[in-house]
Structures are given as C-alpha cells and as structure tokens.
Amino acid sequence: MTTIVVIAKECLPGQVKTRLSPPFSPAEAARLAAECLDDTLSTVASLPASRRVLFFDGIRQPSAASRLGFDLLPQVGGGLDERLAHVFDVFTEPMLLVGMDTPQLCPADVAAALVSFAPGTVGGVDCWFGPAADGGFWALGMREPRGDLVRGVPMSRDDTGARQRHRLVEAGLSVGTLPVLTDIDTVAEASIVAATAPDSRFAREFRRLTVGRPA
Template identity: 50%
Template sequence: MTDRTQIVVLAKRPRPGRVKTRLTPPYTPEEAAALAACALDDTLDAVAATPAAARLLALDEVAGPDLTAGRPFELIGQRGDGLDERLAWAFQDAYARRRAPVVLVGMDSPQLTPALLAEATVALDDHDAVFGPATDGGFWLLGLRRPDPARLLGVPMSTPGTGAAQLRRLRGLSVAMLPRLTDVDDEASAREVAGQAPHTRFAAALSRLGAGAAR
C-alpha cells in the first residue's frame, strides 16, 4: 500500500434535477438527489480510508455546505465545459498542487472499497496509468503517473465506446487494469450496485425508497 498518490473525487453537488436524472422516473428528483448524496458519501468514506498523499474533492459548485463532513479532503472547483475537459483539468489542477501521481474516481460507484483504491495507487508505482472499466462501456477510475490533458481532451464521454476510446489515448503507456464495476446510471444498475454493496449508505437509502417499479 502506498501513500505517494493523490486521489481525486470528481462530483456534482447533489441537487434535485441536476444529478442522477436517469433515475427519474421512477424516483423523484429529490429522491434521486438523496441517492446521489449517499453514493458520494460512500465514495468519500472509501477514499478517506485509503492511504494517499492527498485527497481532493473536485466539485462543479464550490460554494455551498461542506460535503466532506470532517473527512480529510481539499476542495477544488471543476474547470471546463464537457466531461472530458473537467476530467483533464481536475488531473492537471491536482498535479499542479503537488507533483505526485493522480487517481481519479467519480461518485457513481458507491461499491468502491479502500482495497480497490489501494490496488490502483500501488499500480502507479510501476505503471504509467491504471484503468478501471465500467460495464456500461465507460470507466469508473483512471490514474496517471504524470497527468497530461492531451490524454483526455476530446475523448467522447457517456457513450458505450468511451472506455475503449480512453484506452486508445493511453497507447504508449504501461496500463494496469482493475476489475470491471457497474456505475449507477438507472434503476436497474442502482439495484445491482446495492446488491453488491448492501452495507453502504446508498443501499440503505435505496431500500428505504422501496421498489420504484411498484409505484
């Protein structure tokens, strides 16, 4: 296990109508935002429990209530328009703060564990990059020993081919692969993730909401 790597969580403030919109329906915008808040909390817990050189929360809106709840995170704002730009500049901004490798995750994988994160950080000891593919064709984690915006800018995001396109951008680098995980995108994937991680805040919140299909 290494503490030489920075871990960045890229997230949106969980505001109704702004997050997890593919969960509505069957859930209301307020319920979808509550699920997003729990997923973010689970992610921050996992990152906080992982040895790291630094932990950063990159938010789309910096102003507002503290979302870290006393956990050891530096707060930075997101830059750019599309997701490719926000990812690229989050890497760059973290690396500008300290010249250390960067691992980045989103808030869509509440089943994330410190063990998986530690595997990613250790991989950067002897690889240029580490990549966690998602079942929807995207990716749930990307780590770079020396971040370069050109590795991300222009990659088409939120498509079934996003992961493959991102991997092509990593050609020429040594890449460590992590297990494939499911991101929370819709009701079906939310229930799949909750079943995989039943002790998370996310799973508890989903259970409280009951079966959306029965509404």
C-alpha cells in the same frame, strides 16, 4: 504517495441522477446521489494518499468532504473531457481519479494502483484504468498526470472506456486494469449496486425508498 481525486457535482433535485426519475422523484434521486457521494468519500478517506481532493461542480460542498480532510478544487467549464483534462493538468504527482457513482468502491478495488504508484516501487505501470460495466470508466490513474491524454476523448458513450484506454496505449504508456464496476445511472444499475454493497449508505437509502413502491 498519490493524490486521490473524487469528481462530483452538487446533489440538487433535477440536476443529478435524472435517469432515476421515474420511478423516483427528483428529490429522491438527489438523495440517492448524495449517499453515493458520501460512500465514495468515506472509502477514499480510508485509503493511503498524500492528498485527497474533491473536484466539485456546485456551490455547497458536502459536509463529509471537509470533515474527512478533502481539499476542494472547483470544476472548470466545458465538456466532461475538458474538465477531466484540467484536473490531470493541475497535479504533477501520481494521481488517481474516481467518480462519485460507484458507492460499492472498496480499498481492494484500487489497491493495485496505489501500490504501483508508491514511492520506490520498481516496475510500476504508467496508468491505471477502471472500466465501467456500461462501457465508460470509473477510475483513471496516471503516474505522470497529463491532461492531453484525456482532452478530446468522446464522453458518455458506450465506447468511451475503449477510446480512453486506446489513447493511453497509443501514447506508448503501460496500462494496468482495475476491476469492472457498475456505476449508477439507471434504476437497474442502482438495484445491482445496492445488492453488491448492502451495507452502504446508498443501499440503505435505496431500500428505504423502494419498500412498498409498486414494481
């Protein structure tokens, strides 16, 4: 089976989703981030996995994580590439990492990776890559996790995804591609995701906060 890891940070005003303010207040942006995380945790909890882990930056973990059976792994210091590399160094069984910023995530989006990593699968690829619409990535899976395949990749750029995928291919690994998803940083992206997944917790909160708000 596969370990599925959700990377997330504590949803505190002024520390998450800062590009949503304005028009939203820091507290509202934090609530939207919390709903993103809860949606993601709920979806991951429904997936077939040997272990589910919340790779968390913060003090108070979301109540949904313990309720849904997630183990907690505190994030280490350093840049995002170092933190991601750390989690790929910790685990030895097939591992799929997903971010907290795609509340529209559904089981079909990662089905190919989980089937490929299942025990006894013949011809499964080495890695799975989930490209984000902004040029980053929302998911990264490895049959044999290796932090060195992530460490040093420049993060938070419009070519981060391309650079990460190139790193995998350059190492001689086969790479499967998951669907492109929009992760949420801006209000425009939030609006797209809310329309894509109208029944999500995030979409309901987004609609609640935008009703009557000046355009």
